[in-house]
Amino acid sequence: MQRADFDRIAERLRNWGRWGEADQRGALNHIGPETLKSAAAEVRDGKLFNLGLRFDRNGPQPGRGRFNPMVYPTDLFTPLNPAVPNVCFADDVIHMPLQCATQWDALAHVHYDGLLYNGCNARECLTQKGALKMGIDHLASPGIASRGVLVDIARLKGVERLAIDYAITVDDLNAACEKQGVTVGVGDILLVRTGHMLAFTADGDRGRFMGLQPGLSATCAEWAHDKSLAAVAADNMAVEILHPEIFASETPLPFHMLALRDMGMPLGEMFNLEALAADCAADGRYAFLLTAPPLEVTGGFGSPVNPLALK
């Protein structure tokens, strides 16, 4: 995408000031009490799905940049009271990137032209102590919960998984909603299934999972904006398509920039949608209650999460 074209879209989508000069929650402001009530109304069968990956040394990171979680037991057979040696506890410590597996991006995660969402100055906000503004903590309280809608693009296309160079279009989103018989509403959280997760969970191929991959094209941000979505998550690493041509352009990761920086719309990555998608296909219901609160890591650029879908 040419920078001029990108800018035209960005300008139209930009939500800066929309929820006040001090706002740090962006599109999550679309979620109101009515949304939550309608979300709870989707819980009809009492089914529960967790969408998080495992956190351990065998996670999806192939070892460049981010790494997989390391967990260190610090106690295994430690008596609570040394005088009672048969009553013990076990404890452990974790060391991990905040964005190593299933996770939310904070609004502070990306920026361009020196500004974050809501016009926040990157040089002032991004510090050695973390994000002074737009950190993940602002998405963590009161948390992320809403009506979730799954759009299963792989199923729409009749494939197990999309080709790694497939760019999902606005037409795809509309077609999936129509085929699935679901309507996206204000404040909804969109879950996009590409099937690319299978590169990791089925094939065990971290390099492929984290490499070039299918995902949303930049113009889908306009759709998300027009639908007043609260957030978008997907089963790939980056929500959007990762393609060498885009990466080499003036606007690498354009969907990230439009969503996080211009719209203030959180992105959820590496959501494992396989079991949920199978269930949606089976019963024909693609809407559910989604709860996926980040940990309130002060100034964090992301947070691990174990999202829950209740149907």
Added chain:
Amino acid sequence: MQRADFDRIAERLRNWGRWGEADQRGALNHIGPETLKSAAAEVRDGKLFNLGLRFDRNGPQPGRGRFNPMVYPTDLFTPLNPAVPNVCFADDVIHMPLQCATQWDALAHVHYDGLLYNGCNARECLTQKGALKMGIDHLASPGIASRGVLVDIARLKGVERLAIDYAITVDDLNAACEKQGVTVGVGDILLVRTGHMLAFTADGDRGRFMGLQPGLSATCAEWAHDKSLAAVAADNMAVEILHPEIFASETPLPFHMLALRDMGMPLGEMFNLEALAADCAADGRYAFLLTAPPLEVTGGFGSPVNPLALK
């Protein structure tokens, strides 16, 4: 408590084998589809409360044993593509005990007489690679969600917070339910408010918050068992009372042992219940949908969590 008395209770509560020899989810098995539907039915006003503490260097750990989370930014102004220096991302890494702030105990967290829940052999299960059985991962998939019920013992007693040597009794639990007009059902998750959290959140006194404290007496485990609760969480550090006499007895942390090891009932600690409790007092409704899934940390002895209550 004498060990003989403890053993009598433990024997009566012990759920080993109840859900099969291979079970690793314990009392969470009480949560069925009907429970989830009734939980969702509690969402009437579309209110959302998150019950998690912040995760940062200023957390509740006073510096003995466990410590507060340390977050290290690894990127702040890193271009996604070096050729496009004005389009950047920020990243970070966290180092923390899995049980340093708001968290769930895994069933593997405590044991006595060499056995964990379901008769699992501690020497075989607890390893340098973490818990081979009864790890927090087994509570993380499909996650923890149910109907939550708050019992506000501080309010019952007409105080802001219970005295640090106050042992909550079964009578207190019954009286609170009656006063609040709420009935506890099969599979519910009980949230116990002592007010002790204020020692940290209001007073900023970590030493007091993590020291001697009010909480459940051991016999409350019988109540939890008879009510078929799925889990119990509280706003203090240990759910149960921490008292020198108990700690010096043959059964230090008796409620932990009965709950985690004999009943297989997860414990949630340091849940911040202040805002939720105020709302419950205001509208008289003490039941809600609670979602609080641990991260699926393979073999972990606990997990941080940001619990959500939806009313």
Added chain:
Amino acid sequence: MQRADFDRIAERLRNWGRWGEADQRGALNHIGPETLKSAAAEVRDGKLFNLGLRFDRNGPQPGRGRFNPMVYPTDLFTPLNPAVPNVCFADDVIHMPLQCATQWDALAHVHYDGLLYNGCNARECLTQKGALKMGIDHLASPGIASRGVLVDIARLKGVERLAIDYAITVDDLNAACEKQGVTVGVGDILLVRTGHMLAFTADGDRGRFMGLQPGLSATCAEWAHDKSLAAVAADNMAVEILHPEIFASETPLPFHMLALRDMGMPLGEMFNLEALAADCAADGRYAFLLTAPPLEVTGGFGSPVNPLALK
């Protein structure tokens, strides 16, 4: 010290360009082959002293800012080959600040007016990837070894340890050398004993050890410069005096700034000099071979070290 006075000293001591525009080793350049030979000649009795503190959770850090090392065993009874279970290894991981106990400051550790040693621009050199210039790696290869000279100021003053508000003067340094019968030569490394280490090692009082403390006054930098010292280390936390008045001045830590930034002279902190000092007092020989190479941590701002003195 007024900034103007400080600047006058700084200007006189500044070694920028002295060893070339690209130099990153500063005063270590004073160490030549003759220095090393004379240092080795001090090894007459075959005595060995290590000057490093322990690295563990009970280290000198009282818990503000830096913390004490945390060591996590990752293997304890792991067979090298699963088929041979009785042949095992043990492994561990460490998490620690690079400056938590006995350590060297890198030249990049401090700066003022936006510049590091040799005129290096701080904004360009200090990055999320560490110090691009003046990192500890430049002191690590070929390492730090030279003739060491101990000046025992506590003994000079006839006390076990100096008062916490005592500022060591140039006269003290001269008097100690004279009393000890030792001459400081080009390229020597000065070890200054204040006795303040005993606040930690004897009293176990971390707060006192890391708080206000005796040490070198700023003008001692002139002496170090005129003597062409290669480095200075001490048995306190900061080499120089830590005093509220100085800290509140325009030039907090003036000796650090003059040494590291203007002279390019490394500082060694928390060297445990007790056993060595006792031996020097006993045999009247205060010179020795000192080897104290930092780890070659690329871009590090410091490094732990276990210095050795051979007499």
Added chain:
Amino acid sequence: MQRADFDRIAERLRNWGRWGEADQRGALNHIGPETLKSAAAEVRDGKLFNLGLRFDRNGPQPGRGRFNPMVYPTDLFTPLNPAVPNVCFADDVIHMPLQCATQWDALAHVHYDGLLYNGCNARECLTQKGALKMGIDHLASPGIASRGVLVDIARLKGVERLAIDYAITVDDLNAACEKQGVTVGVGDILLVRTGHMLAFTADGDRGRFMGLQPGLSATCAEWAHDKSLAAVAADNMAVEILHPEIFASETPLPFHMLALRDMGMPLGEMFNLEALAADCAADGRYAFLLTAPPLEVTGGFGSPVNPLALK
């Protein structure tokens, strides 16, 4: 090697009790004042070589098991006093395995048949808190310094590096000493050059460097014992040969077991000997003063080190 043959050697070499029942320094006891004096006498030209690798993300670990050091800046432009914003410091934290690059193995690092050096019971000594006995701390105080002797086996064989399946023999050691005109004495530390380090430093091939590799055969332990060596270090990952046949035998890593567990002789790994070896070849002098003190990590199973050779 058959276990019976191994046991015959082990029995002959076993130093248990030789330096007392409480000894935790093993063969380092061979180093006495005379050794140190003769070592210092080798410093004739005032040359200094550091033998340590860099510690950073680009280290030799290919990403299985151990990992490369991660360094996190925690401060970059932090004023010492907020009122004086132009006077700043920088700080950082490191996270690394204690055995990830140039390092010493502690005597507690390996064991067989449930016993460590000096008959120490592994089950009692190896704990979640580290090694209660035979930890690296016992090698750190008073440290490791002695006369070092380089044997350049690659040069002996007329190759840049030994083939990866080459097992260095006792005859090789003797031939190298003879060809080099050097005599090994009591308490010396042997540095063995295989050239295998070049797989990492020249080729950048971590996988090859850490994989199958040339090194000492098990019988070299007898030579080390008969020469009363204090320690042995090499430029490969494991000092000894890593070969599938040996690894599949009843005694995987036999040299480790004989050295660390039976003889109590420390092993130094990944010493970078290239520059030193070139110098030795040039001037024909293969002996030098070697100082290589581990950090005094309490209970550690190893320690990073930046060894120094002074000639």
